Structure formats: C-alpha cells, structure tokens
Amino acid sequence: MYNCAIILAAGQGTRMKSSLPKVLHKVCGKEMVNHVIDTIRKSEIEDINLVVGNAAEKVKEATKEKNVSYSVQEKQLGTGHAVISAIDFLKGKKGTVAIFTGDSPLITDDTVKDLFEFHKKEKCFATVITSIVDNPTGYGRVIRENSKDVKKIVEHKDCNEEELKVNEVNSAMYCFDIEALIESLSKITNDNAQGEYYLTDVIEIMKNSGKKVGAIAIPFEEIMGVNSRIQLSQAENIMKKRINELHMANGVTIIDPNNTYIDVDVKIGNDTIIYPGNVIKGNTLIESDCILYSNSRILDSTIGQGVTVENSVILESTVGDKTTVGPFAYIRPESSIGKSVRVGDFVEIKKSSIDDGTKISHLTYIGDAEVGSGCNFGCGTVVVNYDGENKYKTIIGNNSFIGCNTNLVSPVKVNDNTYIAAGSTITNEVPKGALAVARARQINKEGWVEKKGLYKK
Incomplete structure (x- = not known):
C-alpha cells in the first residue's frame, strides 16, 4: 500500500501577532512544521507535500533540507481549499494520504502509525483523529453513528444545540483513500458560516455515498x-x-525537570547529572558521566565523557573527555578543547584549539590560536589577535608556561617547553626551551615621593 502525507502550512496565524509565519515558531528548538515533518518521517512515510501560502519563501527556506515537495495556496479559503491546492501532488497516486497541520507539533509517530494501521484494518475510506475533551468550545464536533462510524464533522459555528453537547472533537488530522478524496473534493462548497471550503465536508460527502468513515481517539495533548x-x-x-x-x-x-531546557535533537549519555537552569540547544551531544552544574548554555556542541561544566557558555565547539569548564567561562564557536583541560573562571576562548592537559585557570582570553598540550596560562593572559583591521594567528607549543599578564601579539609563535615571564608583551618568536622576558627593567628612584610632596603621614 502506497502512503504519503500532506501538511497544511499556508496560514499566517494572526493571533501570534508576529511577522514570522505561525508554523515557523519554535517548540523546544525546532520549527513546528519541522516537528511534524520529522514525526511523519519516523513513521516511515517519505513522500510529503507541504501546502504553503503566506510567506511561502520563508517556509520553504526553513524546510529546504527536509526533502519535501510544495504546493501553493494562493488565497486562504479554508482547509478544503488548501488540500485542493495540492491536487497535483495527489493525481495519479493510489493508496492512502494522511493530512496534518503544520501548527500541531505534539503529534507522535506512534499515533501516525496507529492511524494508518486502523485505516487499513477497518477498510475505511476516511479516518479522523479525534479527542474527548471536557470543554469542546471552538472545536469541530465529531458526530458518530451508533457510537462507531463517523457520520459527519460539524464546525463549532455551524453546530445546532444538540451537536454542541458532543465532547468528541476533530483534530484536523486525517487519513483518506486518495482516489475517494479527489472525487469528494470536487463536491465541496463554501455554503457555511465562514464562507470557506471545509475539508470536514468531505467526511459527510463520503458517508452519503456509502463509504466507511472511521475515527481513532487520542489524548488531547497530541492534537493541540x-x-x-x-x-x-x-x-x-x-x-x-x-x-x-x-x-x-x-x-x-535531571535534578529539576521543570527548570531544565533541552532541545528535541539533543543527545545525552547515561549517568550524566544536570542541575537546574541549564539550557541545552541544537544538535548537541553530551557523553556519559558529565556534570552540568546550574545555569549553563550549550549550543550545537559535543561534550566528551566525564566533563564538568559550571555556569558557562559553550557554542558550536567540542570539549574533550574529563575537561572542566567554568565557572563563568565562554567558549565561542569553532573552538576545540582537548581532554583533561582546565578552562577556568572568566576565561574566553574563540576559534581556537587547546590540546590535552592544558590549564587556563582564570581571567584569560585566547582567540585564533593553536595551543599545544600540557601548557599553563597565568592569570590575565591575552592573545592579542586583532590589529583593528585583520585577525592573526598565534601558535603555542607543548608544555609552555605563560606567566601572568602576558600579551601575545599575533601573529606570533611560542615553541615547545618555553617560559614567558609575567608581564611580558611577546611580539617575536620564542625559541624552544627559552625564557622570554619582554618588559622594561625596574628602576627604583628612592625619595621620589617625598621630593614631589606626595608623602602622606
């Protein structure tokens, strides 16, 4: 049996009060429409068509890597009209098409699979996903025959007094026999309170022509x-x-799940401990046995096994096994931190590689640099990588000791096993095994304060 899907994503969503199309607002780091696409793909449905309209180019741009086709609804004249806009996608196909909405990101792949299985098992021409709710106000009511097959779906504004009492509501998600759907779409009209072409009218049209219409009820959470x-x-x-x-x-x-924010595509290894206030986003991978203390932000990064992060920001970078980061460290994009490295408080690393075992304990900036293994950076070290117009690279060899308050003026190379005296400004290459001292010689002028009349008793 051939299965495909249509996702309705043409609406602007005026109640969002946003210049961004409704379906592109994110839930847990991913656009709502991409949640729906990914859920359908997990259900092993590959042929997906997106009906776009308002800000169509923005929607296409956001979904361009999803391998979907597009249909355009030039005017938003209702859900039935939206599906008619995708008629070319359906022509020539035989099998089943599921229809979903791009603003319902909570549907699960298990439900999508159940929908197709029920549709096939019950030999339905149409199957509706429904939900039983305490307060159905605003939702289309599902009217059943003898508590089983669906007779019709009535939009809230078109319900009579008896139909308003029904608490089974339509999710706006369906399965249809493709050929029966195409035939029924040709018969729908806009003779209703909204003056729109309702896809729900297809249900009654099919029922009146003797075709079986079924329904499966799921938790309201999924159809919201x-x-x-x-x-x-x-x-x-x-x-x-x-x-x-x-x-x-x-x-x-996860110590406090209510105050921990993890995007949907994040992967985390077992025995990792996450404290409250962490925000973990994008395509981040965190290996096992890590500890993420409170209030860190990690985006699109790979964190190795046994890493500890405290009150820090890590963006689009990699951190090796058993490294410690923070508190208050800032690792900027395109940085690669090795194993057993110490990135301490108020350390900023930008577009640099730091090899294994290096210690950068506090108040240091490293930008556009290659740092070897086993190095030690004293407090207040700055890699001076920018001259006001261009950025340059600094290379620091293995087992180098950089004294406090050192300026490394790029481009410069510090070779293996070197020492740099505290307070130095390094502008030339430091040879292997050398001590570099680049500061003015101290001069003490005795009695100078008293001579200037500045001595205080």
Missing part, C-alpha cells in the same frame, strides 16, 4: 494546535516534559 503565544508556551511545556522524561528513562539524572 498552536494559535497564540499562550498556546505556544503550553506546547513548549508539554514537549519539554516529554524530552526530559525520555532522557531520564535513558539514565540521565
């Missing part, structure tokens, strides 16, 4: 759409809870 910033925060909290519980089930200790 996002139409406002309030609902966006609700979806964020639900997904955050799912993500944190998945990591905990896999052996990660």
Whole structure:
C-alpha cells in the first residue's frame, strides 16, 4: 500500500501577532512544521507535500533540507481549499494520504502509525483523529453513528444545540483513500458560516455515498494546535516534559525537570547529572558521566565523557573527555578543547584549539590560536589577535608556561617547553626551551615621593 502525507502550512496565524509565519515558531528548538515533518518521517512515510501560502519563501527556506515537495495556496479559503491546492501532488497516486497541520507539533509517530494501521484494518475510506475533551468550545464536533462510524464533522459555528453537547472533537488530522478524496473534493462548497471550503465536508460527502468513515481517539495533548503565544508556551511545556522524561528513562539524572531546557535533537549519555537552569540547544551531544552544574548554555556542541561544566557558555565547539569548564567561562564557536583541560573562571576562548592537559585557570582570553598540550596560562593572559583591521594567528607549543599578564601579539609563535615571564608583551618568536622576558627593567628612584610632596603621614 502506497502512503504519503500532506501538511497544511499556508496560514499566517494572526493571533501570534508576529511577522514570522505561525508554523515557523519554535517548540523546544525546532520549527513546528519541522516537528511534524520529522514525526511523519519516523513513521516511515517519505513522500510529503507541504501546502504553503503566506510567506511561502520563508517556509520553504526553513524546510529546504527536509526533502519535501510544495504546493501553493494562493488565497486562504479554508482547509478544503488548501488540500485542493495540492491536487497535483495527489493525481495519479493510489493508496492512502494522511493530512496534518503544520501548527500541531505534539503529534507522535506512534499515533501516525496507529492511524494508518486502523485505516487499513477497518477498510475505511476516511479516518479522523479525534479527542474527548471536557470543554469542546471552538472545536469541530465529531458526530458518530451508533457510537462507531463517523457520520459527519460539524464546525463549532455551524453546530445546532444538540451537536454542541458532543465532547468528541476533530483534530484536523486525517487519513483518506486518495482516489475517494479527489472525487469528494470536487463536491465541496463554501455554503457555511465562514464562507470557506471545509475539508470536514468531505467526511459527510463520503458517508452519503456509502463509504466507511472511521475515527481513532487520542489524548488531547497530541492534537493541540498552536494559535497564540499562550498556546505556544503550553506546547513548549508539554514537549519539554516529554524530552526530559525520555532522557531520564535513558539514565540521565535531571535534578529539576521543570527548570531544565533541552532541545528535541539533543543527545545525552547515561549517568550524566544536570542541575537546574541549564539550557541545552541544537544538535548537541553530551557523553556519559558529565556534570552540568546550574545555569549553563550549550549550543550545537559535543561534550566528551566525564566533563564538568559550571555556569558557562559553550557554542558550536567540542570539549574533550574529563575537561572542566567554568565557572563563568565562554567558549565561542569553532573552538576545540582537548581532554583533561582546565578552562577556568572568566576565561574566553574563540576559534581556537587547546590540546590535552592544558590549564587556563582564570581571567584569560585566547582567540585564533593553536595551543599545544600540557601548557599553563597565568592569570590575565591575552592573545592579542586583532590589529583593528585583520585577525592573526598565534601558535603555542607543548608544555609552555605563560606567566601572568602576558600579551601575545599575533601573529606570533611560542615553541615547545618555553617560559614567558609575567608581564611580558611577546611580539617575536620564542625559541624552544627559552625564557622570554619582554618588559622594561625596574628602576627604583628612592625619595621620589617625598621630593614631589606626595608623602602622606
């Protein structure tokens, strides 16, 4: 059986009060529409068509790596009209098409699989995903025949008094026999309170022509759409809870899940401990046995085994096994930190490589540098990598000792096993095994303070 999917993503979402299309607002670090695409792909459905409209180019740009096709809904005239806009995608296909909305990111791949299995097993021409809710206000009601097959779906504004009492609501997510859907779409009209072409009318059209329409009910959490910033925060909290519980089930200790923020694509090894206030984003990998103390931010980075991070920021970089970072360290993009390195308090590293066993304990800036193994940086060291117009590189060899308050003026090379005296400004290459002293000789002028009348008793 051939399976494909259509995702409706043409709406602007005026209640979001945003210049960004609604489906591109992020939940746990990923655009809502990309959540839906990824969920469908996990269900082993490869052929996906995205119906775009408002800000179509922005939506295409955000989904360009997802290998989907696109249909354009020039005017937003309802969900039925949106699917009609994708009719060329459906023509010539035989099998089943699922229809989802790009603003419902909480649907799970298990539900998508169940939808197709139910549709096939029950030999339905249409299958609706529904949910039972206490307060169905605003939702289309699912009207069943004899508590089983679906008779019709009625939008809230079109419900009569009896239909308003029904608490089974439509999710706006379906499965259809493709040929039956195409036939039924040709018969829908906009004769309703909204003056729109409802996809839900297809259900009644199929039922009246003797075709079976089924429904599966799932928890409301999964069908919840996002139409406002309030609902966006609700979806964020639900997904955050799912993500944190998945990591905990896999052996990660999260001290306070309510105050730990982990994006959906983050991977974390077992026996890692995460304290409150951590924000872990993007395609980050954290290996096992790490400790992330409170209030760190890690983005698109790889953190090795047994690493400790405290109150620090790590962006688009790698950190090797058993390294310690922080407190208050800042590792900027394109940095590579080796194993058993110490990156201490108020240390900033930018676009640099630091080899194994090096210690940078405090108040130091290293930018555009290659640092060898076993080095030691004294407090207040600065790699002076920028001359006001260009940036240059500094190379520091293995087992070098850089004294406090040293300036390394790039481009410069410090070879292996060198010592640099505290307070030096290094502008020339330091040979292997040398001691470099680059500061003015101290002169003491005795009695100078008293002669100047500055002596205080």
